[in-house]
Amino acid sequence: MTGPVAISEQGRGQSHALEIADVSKRFSVAGRRVQALSHIRLAVDDGEFVSIVGASGCGKSTLLRLVLGLDTDYDGDIRVDGHRVERPGLDRSIVFQEHRLLPWLNVEANVAAALRQSGLGAAERGELVRDHLHLVGLDQFAKAYPAQLSGGMAQRVAIARALVTKPRFLLLDEPLGALDALTRLRLQDELQRIVRHEGTTAVLVTHDVDEAVYLGDRIVIMHPHPGRIATILPVTDAVSRDRSDPNFIRLRDEVLSWLGVSRTGIDADAELARRSA
Amino acid sequence: MSLITIAGRERLSHTAPIGPPPSPFLGRHLRPLAVPIALLAIWELLAHAGVADPRFLPPLEEVVARGVAEFSRGGLAFNLLASLERDLIGFVCGSVAGIALGLAIGFSRLLERLLGPVLLVHRQIALFAWVPLISMWFGGGEAGKVVFIALAAFQPALINTWQGVSGIPRSYRELAEVLTFGWFDFARIIAIPGALPQIFTGLHSALIYAWTATVGAELLLNIAPGIGGRMNEGQHLFHMDLLLLCILLLGGVGVVFNVIAGSLEHRLLRWRIP
Ligand SMILES: Nc1ncnc2c1ncn2[C@@H]1O[C@H](COP(=O)(O)OP(=O)(O)OP(=O)(O)O)[C@@H](O)[C@H]1O
Numbered sequence: 001m002t003g004p005v006a007i008s009e010q011g012r013g014q015s016h017a018l019e020i021a022d023v024s025k026r027f028s029v030a031g032r033r034v035q036a037l038s039h040i041r042l043a044v045d046d047g048e049f050v051s052i053v054g055a056s057g058c059g060k061s062t063l064l065r066l067v068l069g070l071d072t073d074y075d076g077d078i079r080v081d082g083h084r085v086e087r088p089g090l091d092r093s094i095v096f097q098e099h100r101l102l103p104w105l106n107v108e109a110n111v112a113a114a115l116r117q118s119g120l121g122a123a124e125r126g127e128l129v130r131d132h133l134h135l136v137g138l139d140q141f142a143k144a145y146p147a148q149l150s151g152g153m154a155q156r157v158a159i160a161r162a163l164v165t166k167p168r169f170l171l172l173d174e175p176l177g178a179l180d181a182l183t184r185l186r187l188q189d190e191l192q193r194i195v196r197h198e199g200t201t202a203v204l205v206t207h208d209v210d211e212a213v214y215l216g217d218r219i220v221i222m223h224p225h226p227g228r229i230a231t232i233l234p235v236t237d238a239v240s241r242d243r244s245d246p247n248f249i250r251l252r253d254e255v256l257s258w259l260g261v262s263r264t265g266i267d268a269d270a271e272l273a274r275r276s277a
Numbered sequence: 278m279s280l281i282t283i284a285g286r287e288r289l290s291h292t293a294p295i296g297p298p299p300s301p302f303l304g305r306h307l308r309p310l311a312v313p314i315a316l317l318a319i320w321e322l323l324a325h326a327g328v329a330d331p332r333f334l335p336p337l338e339e340v341v342a343r344g345v346a347e348f349s350r351g352g353l354a355f356n357l358l359a360s361l362e363r364d365l366i367g368f369v370c371g372s373v374a375g376i377a378l379g380l381a382i383g384f385s386r387l388l389e390r391l392l393g394p395v396l397l398v399h400r401q402i403a404l405f406a407w408v409p410l411i412s413m414w415f416g417g418g419e420a421g422k423v424v425f426i427a428l429a430a431f432q433p434a435l436i437n438t439w440q441g442v443s444g445i446p447r448s449y450r451e452l453a454e455v456l457t458f459g460w461f462d463f464a465r466i467i468a469i470p471g472a473l474p475q476i477f478t479g480l481h482s483a484l485i486y487a488w489t490a491t492v493g494a495e496l497l498l499n500i501a502p503g504i505g506g507r508m509n510e511g512q513h514l515f516h517m518d519l520l521l522l523c524i525l526l527l528g529g530v531g532v533v534f535n536v537i538a539g540s541l542e543h544r545l546l547r548w549r550i551p
């Protein structure tokens with residue numbers, strides 16, 4: 001440490017909150033080598049919300065696993081504040097693609113499990129758990145077991161579990177995929193509100209392009225075989241997060257065309273006209 | 278809580294019975310008794326029809342009379358208690374040791390590699406093959422008997438606990454890593470509850486094995502108060518009714534153990550709702 005000036009300079013000049021530097025990852029599946037990730041470069045700043053979209057199997061979950069520190073066997077570097085990620089930590093939490101609740105713990109205890117290593121007192125933990133169950137609208141189900149929940153409810157518990165530690169980085173692997181359209185929209189707003197409010201840095205993997213555009217500050221588009229970043233599209237303020245805004249629809253169509261899906265066939269202006277009619 | 282029961286009711290409506298309605302007479306409670314009752318009836322028939330020599334197969338009522346007499350004198354009850362006490366001590370020692378070692382092996386790769394093969398070979402050795410060795414080492418008295426019973430309970434408790442822990446899905450181990458659990462939290466929150474169904478299966482077997490071993494020890498090692506001792510007596514004095522009474526008693530205790538274990542299991546594993 002050479003003093004505050006040097007640190008702040010370094011912070012501004014070189015290290016991002018999260019930096020994925022030229023990361024490649026190979027698996028061997030049945031004796032064959034699978035290049036799951038190839039030369040991934042992505043820098044995420046504090047408070048940013050990054051969406052990742054891409055075809056199934058292009059390595060999105062793998063990338064999140066590496067950021068978590070669950071797997072350190074890869075080429076390249078993943079750094080938080082300039083320090084290489086060596087192991088999982090409570091600064092990074094995840095909502096897995098499947099809810100991964102422990103079936104023998106009730107909802108409350110599942111959420112509380114995330115606070116085991118927090119060093120907080122029992123009363124504080126209880127309050128945090130209650131707050132976060134309220135946040136995802138499941139206060140009534142605190143004593144229910146996962147087997148008694150619907151898929152969407154279980155996923156909401158998983159979201160509460162990921163948020164309850166107030167992590168600096170929130171990694172979301174298709175967290176809303178199992179939800180009905182209405183709950184999904186509500187939780188998108190909720191997620192956005194929480195992330196803004198807590199200053200959380202979020203990386204969201206989703207198959208829902210609308211969701212990616214609505215929530216992301218940037219959209220990372222990945223292509224498979226090998227898993228790589230095709231492009232990164234900024235979501236400008238002009239898009240304004242209004243789903244019926246022509247800019248919103250234009251950006252959504254651009255993302256879709258990057259994904260190889262033909263455009264929706266609806267001209268943005270025509271759609272707007274239809275909606276206001 | 279009310280919402281939970283609503284959720285439960287929804288589930289019920291999904292699994293509405295499709296097959297024919299259960300027969301009202303041979304209901305859930307009577308069906309398991311059908312075969313034993315039939316066997317008793319056949320026994321009674323054989324004894325009275327003069328097919329079987331009554332010295333070898335006394336009729337059922339004689340055995341019952343013997344039972345009434347024995348219990349009213351307190352002799353058999355005393356022996357039964359002696360057997361149960363021996364069984365319980367052996368069961369507790371053996372299954373506690375089995376669970377402890379099973380957890381250790383389940384947690385530690387090193388221990389698993391060191392001890393795993395040995396224990397799998399150990400399983401192949403018939404339980405009663407240990408009797409001569411145990412009687413040499415621990416004597417044929419109380420100590421030898423309890424060691425033998427403990428060994429019987431140890432085996433299933435160990436194997437099931439070990440396999441229960443090592444069968445915890447990788448995704449849960451990953452979750453433990455993400456939540457930065459140390460080994461204690463991993464054991465308490467993930468491994469032990471996750472392995473609990475199989476630990477119970479092990480304890481259930483251990484209970485039955487220990488009871489079998491109790492009678493075996495009493496028959497094969499030194500004579501001491503206990504059901505096995507009375508069976509020896511029945512054999513030597515040619516008291517067939519006593520012998521049969523003891524066998525019925527052994528079966529009865531086994532059934533009671535089964536029922537107790539089953540209901541405990543059901544109660545403690547409530548989370549397995551579906
Ligand atoms: N543990 C593993 N062992 C071997 N191969 C793996 C493993 N995990 C992932 N892969 C491979 O890596 C590739 C990327 O998988 P990944 O799960 O990251 O895809 P994904 O983008 O998350 O897909 P989806 O959208 O379907 O969830 C796949 O080809 C998969 O076969």
Ligand SMILES: [Mg+2]
Binds near residue numbers: 060062
């Ligand atoms: Mg995935």
